[in-house]
Amino acid sequence: MTSDIPVRVRPEIAALPPYRQGKQAGTDAFKLSSNENPFDPLSGVVEKLRARVDVNRYPDAAATRLREALAARFGVDADGVHVGAGSVSILAQLLLAVCGPGDEVVYAWRSFEAYPGLALVAGATPVEVPLTADARHDLPAMAAAVTGRTRAIIVCSPNNPTGPIVTRNEFDAFIAAVPGDVLVILDEAYAEFVTDPHAVDGMTVLGTDGRDNVVALRTFSKAFGLAGLRVGYAIGHHRILDAARTTAIPLSVTAQAEEAALASLEAEPELLERVEVIGERRDRLAAALRDVGWAIPEAQGNFVWLPAGAETMAAAEAFDAVGLIVRPFAGDGIRISVGEEEAVEKVLRAAASVIDTLPQEHAGRRLVRRAASSAE
Template sequence: MTAQPGPVPPDRPASGIPVRVRPEIAALPPYKQGRQAGAEAFKLSSNENPFEPLPGVVEAVAAASAFNRYPDATAGRLRARLAERFGVTDEGVHVGAGSVSILAQLVQATCSPGDEVIFAWRSFEAYPWLAVLAGAKPVMVPLAEGARHDLDAMADAVTDRTRAIIVCTPNNPTGPIVTQAEFDAFVERVPGDVLVILDEAYAEFVTDATAVNGLREPGGPPRANVVVLRTFSKAFGLAGLRVGYAVGHPRVLDAARSTSIPLSVTGQAETAALASLDAESELLGRVAVVAERRDRLAAGLRDIGWAVPEAQGNFVWLPTAGDTVEVAQAFDEAGLIVRAFAGDGIRISVGEEEAVDKVLRIAASVVSDLPEAHRARG
């Protein structure tokens, strides 16, 4: 006899989901990565490094072929290497499957339902849903002029329910940095028991000497409530292996470790990260190439009339507002896959050298049709 489905409880949301799911999760769109590109197109949608892995990395990963064995759950070799690099204890480093996974752990560790997470907007699109997943309220503080963080407004937004604040510098997707002086003044205003997460995923590309550097001095962040996030996905070119790290107070990182999914960093990812650190001189040369290409692209876009904000990551930002979808379509038709944020703008990753002139050509073909607000003031 076949069991018949029972009556639908009256409190079940009309979402089409056959089981009971938290309403805020049912309403939350899944994360969407930058669209993949075909063989004839340039993929400029995911802030990936256009270079192949650093010398020695592929060989090291190939040698780490014990797929039948679990990895070291603590990524101990990499933690020790990073601890030595930044003058902290091993316990002051936490390694995760990309820095975003550690960010999720920190938010879950600090937030209960009804608590608040503050961040600038627009910023990294994962921030709102990471707060929601923890049952917290995302508090989105509008960016200031120049698409920069408004740290005064963010400090003003702190309440007795604030548990975490995220500062993304250079800001993804708009590009500007937070200066060291701005960050130091901001932290002075934040209560000492509120976690400040300094997301520096693009730190290696920064050329502005005034930029904040959470790891500028040995010993890690100067304050116990600050955790610095870094990643091997961007400058180091290991996006496909998923490995990032945090440096901060050991007890704060213990809280993150308690919420982490065990064994999420593979042995191959750890090996690749170690091999990448061994090739740092080559890395610095590649970063310099990307930074020069970025500056040239941003300057070219400004020259043809675009109001491009300061660019300090490996991407540039076009403030296309209500014309975003149409402009992105023009790039797409030309074989340039960019990242469109409907209603706000378009992020274009710095990719291969051959893509630069093509981006400028398409950008020039559409800028004259845009409202003056999107164009540079001359």
């Protein structure tokens, strides 16, 4: 309905709900709803921010120093790097650059909740391809969904909110199956947390034969702990990135964000030690959740996924009642960020209480008993 809007708004925009971030937490609760890094920025990063006080001046619109640092790190030309106010803003720019009315954007579902809205804002039609039974991308089905109207495909690895990765072999086969003039966006917001050696790595895919249509997205929000400063980047063919730069809002990356990102790159060894701590905590949490009966998919981000299905909202209330703010996706499941160590045991207790309320044949339960029965 658009009758209550005082100006003429595109009907599909009027019907589109605004993006809603994870629920905020009070001082007596653990916020496990937004996949944030539980560690504070390193002291050197904070010092850089305090030293950067010239807020009366515009930032470098091209984030030149950060682009050059990233180019050197990944062995590409600086024109092959684009910096934006978070990787999601670059995703929006790319879709605006390639899509128009009647075009289509293909992506897995459920995946990052911003995808359908960004496609609609660009004027395109979202095409959602269901995940497999084990919460992974069904890349053959995604390739089959490509039509002459497809302008972009989004592949999220590891997938947010479910957790599994796309393997390099799967991605290579997928790229070979889709037209070379269709943009493939490899969303790797959680790449630093991946420990599976078979996972696709955008930085090794780019530049190989037949990969000019691939753009990899990464961010400083997650592993580097700069979510509040909003800075992400893309690596890809410079002419594709030029198109994204054309659609970008000028001066959206602040000088403070660029300084913090540069300082974080300099401190990367220490930061990655923290990533290892989070990864170990994630694996321990996922294993313990399986032990209490949950069918937890492969977890390769900084979060775990509870496939609660129709019971999702009631289950989320049980977590909220004990001071755990999680991210429910109605009808599908609950994403729980890996936060402070002190939260782990509380999550396990709450999850154990919830699993006891689910029907015995619920898809969120591990099939331990049935597997044992069939073996007898």
